[in-house]
Amino acid sequence: MVLQILFIAIALAGVALFSYNLKKVIRNIRIGRAANRTDQPQKRMMTMVKVALGQTKMFFRPIPAFLHLIVYAGFVIINIEVLEIMIDGIFGTHRVFGGMGALYNFLIASFEILALGVWLGCAIFLVRRNIIKLKRFSGVEMAGWPKSDANYILITEILLMTAFLVMNAADAKLQAMGAAHYTAVGSFPVSQFLMNLLPNTEGALIAIERGCWWFHIIGIFGFLNYLPYSKHFHIMFAFPNTYFSNLEPKGEFSNMQSVTNEVKAMLDPSFTPPEPDGSKFGAKDVNDLTWVNLMNAYTCTECGRCTSVCPANITGKLLSPRKIMMDTRDRLEEVGKNIDKTGNGFDDGKSLIDTYISREEIWACTSCNACTQACPINIDPLSIITELRRYAVMEESQAPASINAMLGNIENNGAPWKYSPADRLNWAKES
Amino acid sequence: MSEQLNFEVPTMAELLAKGEEPEILFWVGCAGSYDERAQKTTRDICKILHHVGMKYAVLGTEESCTGDPAKRAGNEFLFQMQAMTNIEVLNAYNIKKIVTGCPHCFNTIKNEYPGLGGTYEVIHHTQLIQDLINDGKLKAEGGESFKGKKITYHDPCYLGRGNGVYEAPRKALEVLDAQLVEMKRCKSNGLCCGAGGAQMFKEPEKGNKDINIERIEEALETQPQVIAASCPFCMTMLRDGVKLKDQDQNVQVLDIAEITARANGL
Numbered sequence: 001m002v003l004q005i006l007f008i009a010i011a012l013a014g015v016a017l018f019s020y021n022l023k024k025v026i027r028n029i030r031i032g033r034a035a036n037r038t039d040q041p042q043k044r045m046m047t048m049v050k051v052a053l054g055q056t057k058m059f060f061r062p063i064p065a066f067l068h069l070i071v072y073a074g075f076v077i078i079n080i081e082v083l084e085i086m087i088d089g090i091f092g093t094h095r096v097f098g099g100m101g102a103l104y105n106f107l108i109a110s111f112e113i114l115a116l117g118v119w120l121g122c123a124i125f126l127v128r129r130n131i132i133k134l135k136r137f138s139g140v141e142m143a144g145w146p147k148s149d150a151n152y153i154l155i156t157e158i159l160l161m162t163a164f165l166v167m168n169a170a171d172a173k174l175q176a177m178g179a180a181h182y183t184a185v186g187s188f189p190v191s192q193f194l195m196n197l198l199p200n201t202e203g204a205l206i207a208i209e210r211g212c213w214w215f216h217i218i219g220i221f222g223f224l225n226y227l228p229y230s231k232h233f234h235i236m237f238a239f240p241n242t243y244f245s246n247l248e249p250k251g252e253f254s255n256m257q258s259v260t261n262e263v264k265a266m267l268d269p270s271f272t273p274p275e276p277d278g279s280k281f282g283a284k285d286v287n288d289l290t291w292v293n294l295m296n297a298y299t300c301t302e303c304g305r306c307t308s309v310c311p312a313n314i315t316g317k318l319l320s321p322r323k324i325m326m327d328t329r330d331r332l333e334e335v336g337k338n339i340d341k342t343g344n345g346f347d348d349g350k351s352l353i354d355t356y357i358s359r360e361e362i363w364a365c366t367s368c369n370a371c372t373q374a375c376p377i378n379i380d381p382l383s384i385i386t387e388l389r390r391y392a393v394m395e396e397s398q399a400p401a402s403i404n405a406m407l408g409n410i411e412n413n414g415a416p417w418k419y420s421p422a423d424r425l426n427w428a429k430e431s
Numbered sequence: 432m433s434e435q436l437n438f439e440v441p442t443m444a445e446l447l448a449k450g451e452e453p454e455i456l457f458w459v460g461c462a463g464s465y466d467e468r469a470q471k472t473t474r475d476i477c478k479i480l481h482h483v484g485m486k487y488a489v490l491g492t493e494e495s496c497t498g499d500p501a502k503r504a505g506n507e508f509l510f511q512m513q514a515m516t517n518i519e520v521l522n523a524y525n526i527k528k529i530v531t532g533c534p535h536c537f538n539t540i541k542n543e544y545p546g547l548g549g550t551y552e553v554i555h556h557t558q559l560i561q562d563l564i565n566d567g568k569l570k571a572e573g574g575e576s577f578k579g580k581k582i583t584y585h586d587p588c589y590l591g592r593g594n595g596v597y598e599a600p601r602k603a604l605e606v607l608d609a610q611l612v613e614m615k616r617c618k619s620n621g622l623c624c625g626a627g628g629a630q631m632f633k634e635p636e637k638g639n640k641d642i643n644i645e646r647i648e649e650a651l652e653t654q655p656q657v658i659a660a661s662c663p664f665c666m667t668m669l670r671d672g673v674k675l676k677d678q679d680q681n682v683q684v685l686d687i688a689e690i691t692a693r694a695n696g697l
Contacts, residue, residue: 309620393506414496425491427474
């Protein structure tokens with residue numbers, strides 16, 4: 001009874017803490033400007049099913065895609081087992097679904113095979129990151145916490161799977177010994193090989209079985225609460241992120257309505273523009289970005305597919321699209337903490353541009369969309385870069401000199417080069 | 432195959448004076464108008480249009496920059512000024528269909544003009560060529576033979592990833608009976624030439640290599656006789672790369688329109 005109460009308390013605390021942190025994250029995302037991403041619900045649903053659920057964009061790189069699929073399937077399906085654990089925990093039962101007989105045996109067997117798959121998948125991922133040291137996982141933005149974060153996630157998953165399998169092994173051994181409460185249910189294709197490694201006394205086995213059970217469930221609640229601090233948040237945000245992703249052609253940049261009003265008023269004196277809302281052109285800080293940009297930042301799992309295909313990054317420039325997303329999230333978290341403390345997040349003298357993202361980075365972008373194409377969950381670093389450029393150019397008139405010259409030429413000659421508009425048709429006349 | 436055009440290029444103003452309307456407007460673009468190398472492509476697009484007898488016109492001196500480089504550089508004001516002025520001209524001429532000689536113009540007019548009051552059917556010249564081939568109006572005969580030649584095609588970002596046009600330019604090359612070889616990074620995974628996003632107009636940021644060199648090395652790995660392009664900016668970047676690699680004697684960089692014109696002896 002005490003254990004049941006303890007279990008319920010841990011479960012409630014775990015869920016409550018997570019809800020509290022999630023609410024803060026959602027509040028932070030709502031700092032962003034409006035963006036209409038609720039049109040075409042059917043197409044959005046299809047995109048989510050294909051890209052997030054079906055992981056179609058992952059398969060551009062088959063090896064990690066396959067490993068990721070195993071870990072993902074394992075994660076989702078083994079959660080059915082968590083349901084049983086929850087019920088057992090609350091009601092003090094043991095393997096409450098055992099009554100399902102053959103189906104139960106099939107399920108437990110599947111969980112075990114998947115658990116082994118997850119275990120191996122995570123182990124290979126660790127090897128790729130720490131021993132093979134794939135280039136994709138390095139870079140200035142990956143030093144320190146992001147690197148540890150990735151390893152913590154993988155190690156935690158390995159520990160959870162190990163606990164699950166050892167728990168089953170102990171259970172199976174207890175079942176074979178005819179221990180009280182351990183009725184013979186389940187089929188253990190993987191953990192049967194672990195049985196011989198375990199002690200033979202009933203007391204020790206029960207201690208191991210219970211210990212693993214508690215470790216597994218506390219681990220899951222702990223992991224849940226780790227998400228808001230981790231890149232691993234993508235397991236949740238991948239779904240809304242793909243649902244609300246850009247459905248227009250990638251080449252299309254948004255037309256700024258505030259500018260349209262001003263330009264219309266300039267070209268047509270009879271047009272009365274609506275009162276400007278006082279917001280700046282482009283983005284200096286995270287509150288000038290849209291909520292989609294900010295959700296993108298929380299969704300990024302720092303896999304580096306974007307950066308590995310970025311022509312600027314490949315050729316040694318500072319720009320890394322992954323860093324753009326990580327900087328946005330870091331700054332947003334900082335602003336969030338400022339709000340918690342002072343109610344106003346933006347008077348700390350810092351901003352997304354300059355404090356986090358340098359001018360050199362934003363001007364190195366060729367807007368080629370390789371990053372948005374490569375992202376397995378439709379994150380869009382390019383739109384953040386564009387907003388920062390808009391701020392630099394329209395609010396500060398700060399662009400590289402040659403860009404200013406080009407803009408001057410368009411303004412004066414209607415072409416980015418210094419040619420006379422009168423010569424525009426010369427190509428048809430000369431050889 | 433003279434460089435000179437042996438026919439007049441009709442302008443919208445001339446057509447209007449005669450009370451006529453063209454089937455399609457050819458939007459030449461700034462590079463196509465002023466850049467010497469791109470002018471050749473422009474003339475070849477006209478030759479193709481003339482050859483198939485399609486009624487077309489250009490805006491001539493009434494054309495102005497679409498605003499694309501201004502928009503990518505972050506100057507939305509200048510972009511919208513250009514866009515609205517152009518839209519006024521296009522709408523005044525009652526333009527319905529446009530073919531562009533540049534993927535940047537194509538993307539801007541097709542995707543960004545509708546929201547500002549300019550809605551047209553917009554195609555890129557490689558799509559026009561594909562349509563003409565599909566309709567049997569254009570073949571590859573009567574001119575230079577590309578049979579068996581090794582050709583590799585470089586996808587411009589604003590045509591490929593930007594708008595999903597991967598097949599049209601390849602279709603134009605397929606009819607040549609040439610040997611098409613793809614680069615390692617092609618189609619949706621294609622590598623930028625380095626000129627997009629207003630990079631064409633500035634020096635690159637500090638790095639260890641220029642993007643066009645990275646690209647040209649990959650292109651040269653396929654050991655091509657021809658590198659096919661379909662964007663005037665890519666053309667500049669690829670030609671510079673080929674020259675820097677001292678390969679300009681062995682490898683030609685040609686626009687799809689030029690290849691098509693040559694193959695048809697235009």
